[in-house]
Amino acid sequence: MSRLLVIVPREGAELLRSAGSHGSATFKVSGPQNAGFLCAISVKEGSISPVRMTPPTHFLNFGDARPVGYWYRVATDLHVAWEYARCRNGALPVSAFAELVPSGFKHPGGGGYIALTYAPDAETGHPGVGIAEFAAWQVTAGGVNPLDVACEPQVVGNVQLAPHWPVEALAAATVTVVGAGSIGGATVHALADYGVGRLLLVDPDRLLWHNLVRHVSGPAQVGKMKAFALRDDLEQLRPGTSIEPYALDVIRDADKVRPLLARSDLVVCTADGVAPRRVISHLARRAGLDAVLACVLEDGGIGEILRLRPWPDRGCLVCQRQALTDAGAIDPEPALDAGYGNGTRHRPMTAVGSDLHLVGQLAAKAAVATLLERAGHPDQRLPGDHGLLALRPQLGWPPPFDLTRVGELRWLDARPPVPGCPTCEEP
Template structure:
């Protein structure tokens, strides 16, 4: 017997079937032989009248196909058919005689010497069958020696973050605003992660353009070379989410700002944000974000790679007199001999004697970006939504990427994937930033 086909039904095809007054009609499929995929291409809505299916242009692959095949669609309110489908899909090599299917779906074509495809929309399915996993649509591969059930992949009314409804605080997150400073390799991975989970608003702050040497590690591709990173990233995510539910779609707001030169413009953005995530390179931008976040009494998360990309670091600064800021933490590490003053971080990526080479492989940078996004959301949910299950172990995390030698103090991870958490010391008496709070 022929292997089960892979069948996809665009939403426009479902609309045409639902709008038809018929209980049964014909379908035209596009078959892509290269990957064995059938896509509904036209629906018979009345006798001998076919209407072409128009998939959303975002799903360009649904228009691919080098062959045409024919099949049928039907509506059924038979609980027996639904129960039979559910039973057969749970049995290895489960099959049904053609005559039995024909009795339950009158009008089904006899396939003769070839195979036929039937897609059935199930109406009035008993609740117990729905609870047992009966889908809205069933597929049937019809052959003379038996009818084999197969799954139908129908485009849902909603997808994207709205799929998390019931398991994730979507309504609460839709009210929140996050500022992301730095949309390079780490920041672009964080932006991608944050925009997929229903955050209401995401401000992207970065003055740089995407260049060729960025491509190996950035979420953006060659089509964006020369564009401002914030603009291209906002457009990419918006295009990806264009068909998702607007209620759970993240609004992306790009700002071509240098945080050092335009600190006064960044200040009101941070003040209006729930939390700040800083993935910017260099000491100066991180210090400015640290200062502005403390001034606004807003939690800030800082993400970077250190020691030539051998470790990743996440630091969280939270408002309050009991925890020191980023500068207090750095002074504490220096006083204990665990870190240098980070002067080498001011050297940019690139080649030649005046720039450091790339210090981490792309997957490591993606990992740090996603970890930073997780820490950002956990901070938001704990502080704003009172969800204790989102509490992080502490405020400083070091992630093993490719450690080549044991480092001192909190940086002493020894294996890839190892995460070491440590406490943040209290503010220094001489810290001008912490004295603001």
């Protein structure tokens, strides 16, 4: 079994840095994980300050409180001894430990306790050596054994990626995702992972058991509206992302979707159906908004990303499909209404969850690349506006769908508007 890990939450570290020389400390410990955290300290006689572990659902908040332990402010020498004792799996004699604790040392008597020590001069006394500011110990009459320590850092999450990733530009962005299903769920997770600050999720459906085979949400969310299930999942995973769920149907509730698009920088549509895709293509064009449409074609054999730009030389979804038909290719759009099937009947071959997630993540990549290129990052330029990803290619598909190897990714240019298109031509 590994050593007991003692976690010092940020709040506890701050209290200790400004406290006096010693005091009592309480730890909550999870036996199965052999981990605990500092849950209360006394900073002066009789005054106990509780320390919270975030998030509130953290498993250690449900751990068992150990008998009271102690904390001591110490010289850096004790933390050098801690590092050394950990390396050789050794212990310090109680007398040696007590000598390095300037004040308040409590003898363990016949039992034992957890001690947390704080060495304020660890960094200044030994710059660059990496001597820890906090150390933890199991103090018994037979010896003082080093424990493992993890101190919660000041900064966690995407902010850690700055300045090597454009954290600020993405944190300021708002993206609407229409469709919170199997593709959309993966898109939403990926957008949050990239650091998009605000996500508006639109989906009129509930998560039910038959969705679980492909959806990123799990059984605990069955019965919730899909957009709310994703919001609740991501609150745990990516607390820095602001998520607004809307149980809206883009066709029936177009008037309520328009204001969402008006405050978005981009819209991703992962809804599987001809009508919602056309509505988003139209609404995005009218709103002057870049749109990324993602779906799978040919029973899940090909993933497709279609970026629609509201530019005079680029056509809407209907115009893109018309251009395909005119070029002698099939129009894959009508098959989208058939759904993915249930894998046993309705359609013999059907899309697999992870294939859909790949497409959803590629849509998120295309969306983020579009936002970043616009924000002045030329290295984020896509090779084209129409991406085709081979998931289960079959011989005989007409161009441009004639991909032959799994994983092949083909990018094509967007086509211009068809004359007379009611979406592309100014009203």
